[in-house]
Amino acid sequence: MPVRLAVIAHAPTRSTARAAFGGGDELIRPKGVRPLRGRVERWVSGPESACMSTASRLGGDPQVLDDLRGCDFGSWSGRTLSEMSAADPFGLADWLEDPAATPHGGESLLQLIGRVGSVVDEYAWPDGLSIAVVGPLVARAIAVHALSVAAESIFRIDVSPLGRVLLSRATSGWRLQALDRRLSSAS
Numbered sequence: 001m002p003v004r005l006a007v008i009a010h011a012p013t014r015s016t017a018r019a020a021f022g023g024g025d026e027l028i029r030p031k032g033v034r035p036l037r038g039r040v041e042r043w044v045s046g047p048e049s050a051c052m053s054t055a056s057r058l059g060g061d062p063q064v065l066d067d068l069r070g071c072d073f074g075s076w077s078g079r080t081l082s083e084m085s086a087a088d089p090f091g092l093a094d095w096l097e098d099p100a101a102t103p104h105g106g107e108s109l110l111q112l113i114g115r116v117g118s119v120v121d122e123y124a125w126p127d128g129l130s131i132a133v134v135g136p137l138v139a140r141a142i143a144v145h146a147l148s149v150a151a152e153s154i155f156r157i158d159v160s161p162l163g164r165v166l167l168s169r170a171t172s173g174w175r176l177q178a179l180d181r182r183l184s185s186a187s
Contacts, residue, residue, distance in 0.1 A: 001127040003169040004177070005120070007143070008058070009136040010050040012161040016136065019081045021073040021104075024048030024135045028057075033162065035059035041128035046070065046135060054162075055133040062133060067119045070135040074106030099151035109141070110151050117145030125169065139165050146174035 011033050015023020028050050036058050043060030045051040046068040055062040076084055084092045091103030099109040107115075116138055134142070139159040144151060146167050158181055159165060166178040 003125045003127055004129045005125060005167045005169070005174075006129060006131045007139045007165040007167065008054070008131060008133050009139045009159050009161050009163045010046075010048070010054040010133055011057070013050050015078070016161045021079055021081075021084070022070060022077040024050045024070045026050055028053045030057055033057040036131070039128065040131050041126040042130040043133075044068065044123070044130065045133040046138060048135065051133045051135065055131070058131070058133070060131060060133070062131075065119055065123070065132075067115050068132060068134050068138060071109070071112045071137055071141075072106035074102070074104035076104040076106070096155065097152075099154065109154055112138070113141045113145050113151055113154065116141045120145060120167075120174070136161055136163065139163060142167075143176065143179065147176055148173065 010024065011028035011030060013023050013026040013028055015026055024046065025048050033054060040060060043055055043062040044065050045055045045062035047064050047066050048070060052062060052064065088103060094101045094103050102108045120142055136159050140154050140157045143157050143165045144154050160181045162182050164180045167174045168177050
């Protein structure tokens with residue numbers, strides 16, 4: 001049986017609804033989160049409470065992998081995209097154009113992609129389906145890594161809360177099997 005990895009973005013939170021930087025340590029809005037059917041060999045999640053709560057509601061008891069945590073947005077943490085557009089328009093523009101930029105003093109998108117990509121590549125995934133519940137931006141970073149595309153592509157991939165990136169491991173690396181903006185209860 002091949003190795004398959006379903007990367008699922010955690011359920012909506014107040015921060016995801018506000019388009020705020022960070023916010024994975026908030027309560028989830030559990031409406032529409034139902035247990036998944038089918039056999040899952042392994043559950044993992046980022047350390048944020050939104051990730052662990054979503055995994056639990058989906059039917060898993062995840063192993064927490066700290067390196068699957070969300071991006072460190074430094075001074076932007078908790079602030080919305082529109083707030084940062086007004087407060088630091090040049091810094092925001094730089095961040096949106098250059099994946100190595102850190103105008104917030106935190107982690108760059110390039111660093112995020114490298115960190116989560118290492119986990120995806122080096123973790124001992126069992127044969128069969130594994131599920132990783134992470135933040136929406138982390139799910140996008142994993143997709144960028146798995147596809148071996150330029151880091152700038154992270155803004156061209158849309159993974160909403162409860163969205164899914166389905167990967168399978170091939171001898172040459174990861175392959176994208178599906179990208180769903182939002183997980184359906186029949187998955």
